[in-house]
Amino acid sequence: MLKKTLIFSSLISAILFSSPSISSDDKLVLKQDYPEQYTVKKGDTLWDISALFLDSPWFWPKLWKINPDINNPHLIYPGDELTLSWHNGNPVLSVKPLKKLSPKMRKVVKEPVPTLPTSLVVPYLQSDRLIDDVNYQTSYRVLGTSDGRKFLSSSERVYVDAELSHKEWGIYRVVNEFSRQDDKASSYALRLVGVAELAESNEDMSGLKIIKQQQEIAINDVVLPISSDEIKTELTTTFYPQPAPKDIDVSILGSIDGGEYLAVNQVAVIDKGSNDGLLQGSMFSLKEEGNIVNGNKGEYYYEVDKDTKKEGIQLPQTEIGELIVIRPYEKFSLALITKSEMPIHKGVIAVSPDEE
Known part of the structure; x- marks a missing residue:
């Protein structure tokens, strides 16, 4: 029996309605041109579909939690029809499952959205x-190869400085180093340069057979086990x-490769991770940061050194983008820039949308 792949329906998000008389939990605001119905299609992404309904993806649970008819709103199937309705003045998203014409129909493996x-x-x-x-x-x-060559054809061997038992290994190159200011923890960014399988092993060293090579393999490259279980159980698209x-x-x-400026669809390294409560999908x-302006009327000037305690007029912060954590580690994370109105640099502030 072919395995049916469920699809997360984290399609919907909302901007909280800001009003002195209405709390953030009472009202969700949809896009002006939102569709009343939408059928999920192959090739869709959840991000694209959410953009049909709302401007921001981080408050999507508020659209589902008041709907008692859905046991698990995270899961939908391709072909399911999304229908928007209203309950006590609030928008509610429900799912009409794709009808099965016959219980004897052949099941088709569907690619998850x-x-x-x-x-x-x-x-x-x-x-x-x-x-x-x-x-x-x-x-x-990596210790190297017997003849000292860096580019290896399929099935050639590279030697490692340990007795290994795991079957599949990744060979990585260090491309950058990062550190946290609060606890001085360090992290190294690695880029995959090759994939290999264990061919031989003894108490002094092991030989790996090269399966795939993306660039030269050099002495001192890092060798780490590749575990498909980690991707399947902890990380997903x-x-x-x-x-x-x-x-x-x-x-x-x-x-990750050392660039100082980032734009939409580029990945940033941030200095917080799972130990700080971040998950895959955490959004910022x-x-x-606004400039500090000093001086008198007609003689205003920017404060060059923001670390000084000199009094001045603090200009407000300007929202310039969004990012989403795609892979958290214990103390660091990789996060994708999903929106950017200007180059993102180290001085940009990342805050939870719940604090806005």
Whole structure:
């Protein structure tokens, strides 16, 4: 029997209605041109579908939780029809399942609708990764090849400085290093350069047979086990967005390969992770800190050194983008820029949308 793949229906999000007389829990505001019905199609992403209904994806649970007819609103099937209705003045999203014409019909494996385009997420689930300082220092390293060559054809061997037993291994190159200010923790950004299988092993070293190579393999490259179970059980392309925890101080450290500026669909490294309460799907609003203006009328000037305590007029923060965590680690995370009105840099502030 072919396995039926369920699809997360984290399609819907909402902007909280801001009014002195209406609390944020009472009202959800939809787009002016929202559809009353929509049928999920192959090739859709949850992000694209949510944009049909709302402007922001992080408050989507508020649209589902008041609907008692749905046992699990996270799961839908391709072909299901989404219908928008109203309950006590609030919008409610319900699902009309795709009808099965016959119980004897052959089941078809359906590709899950990802939250974001898989091309943007998959490399950071299966290839690029972060590793903390302790694991980096103790990780296995490439010794090289018997003849010293760097480019190897399929089935040729590269040797590693340990006795190994795991079957499949990734060979990684260090491309950047990051650190946290609060506890001085360090993390190294790794880029996959090759995939290999265990061919031989003894107490001094192991030989790996190269299966796939993306660039040259060099002495001292990092060797880590590849575990498909981690991707299947902990990480997915169909995670759903949710507000990041409140009162969490997040800094953008740059791109995984060292770039200082990022734009839409690029991945940033941030200095908080699962130990700080972040999950795959945690979302942040990105804001530019306002300048401090000093001087008298007609003689105003910007305060160059913002660390000084000199009094002045603090200009307000400006919202310039959004990002979503696609792979959390213990103390760091990889997060995709989903919206950007200007280049995102290290000075940009990341805050939970629940704090706005």
